[in-house]
Amino acid sequence: MENVNKSLQLFKEYLQIEKNYSEYTIVHYEQSIEHFFLFLNQESISNLSDVTYSDVRLYLTELYKKQYARRTVAKKISTLRSFFNFLLREKLISQNPFSLVSLPKREQKLPHFLYEEELEKLFKVSDVSTSLGQRDQALLELLYATGIRVSECCKLTLQDLDFSVGTVFVHGKGNKQRYVPFGSYAEQALTNYIQKSRKELLKKASVHTNSLFLNFRGGPLTTRGVRLILNNMIKKTSSTIHISPHVLRHTFATHLLNEGADMRSVQELLGHENLSSTQVYTHVTKDHLRNIYLSSHPRA
Incomplete structure (x- = not known):
């Protein structure tokens, strides 16, 4: 072999x-x-x-x-x-035996997202008087503000942030790059983190790094590290909800569509190559609209 x-x-x-x-x-x-x-x-x-x-x-x-x-x-x-x-x-084989195989139809599972009340609990758990607490708050705010993938988040450097226009330069899948805006909450959390706690964490590093998010040793934060941070946040809220970086991405997209954003714009913000990848969120928003209709229409 x-x-x-x-x-x-x-x-x-x-x-x-x-x-x-x-x-x-x-x-x-x-x-x-x-x-x-x-x-x-x-x-x-x-x-x-x-x-x-x-x-x-x-x-x-x-x-x-x-x-x-x-x-x-x-x-x-x-x-x-x-x-x-x-x-x-690479001409290592003469034919692809998988070319004739049709993929089984996927089960249509709606993406899990968080409601605003659930998010509010998360935003309140970090102790922002500590270096790690400020980092965690900045991480959470940026993930929700931009909907970027955890792998994209871990690749970010200080140079990728542009506070003058409120955008982050994202290095996406397949060398695709995009600019994603972020709001005032993320800006404030990132500013606090960069000016104070990031400098403290960097002192512990053996090698200097331009990575935006650092671990407790001062090295670049990994995707596994991000997941651990989010899991610890959930434990502090005593909530039974499941959270992952991708749930925050789902939440970002769902909330935008619920508030009237058009699908093409959401597609561009998420960095989806195909619109079909973004369309899954319409199932969630349709459910949201149906609930509004049922609770509001006199003859629903």
């Missing part, structure tokens, strides 16, 4: 260098591909060029037997199709 593993390494380099995917995304790609490699090993297939459409169908059967969710199956197939397309481009 040496050539197989070498092909995976080449693909990972392609995702990292050419596609500029986050480390988090690349790990998920790698896990899906390695899962398929285990299947190939069971079937005594040692060369990727020997994989046929029949083998792919058998692999799909195995996934369904193990009761994988349709969403998981769709992600695995999409990843493997991309992997084999890369191998085809």
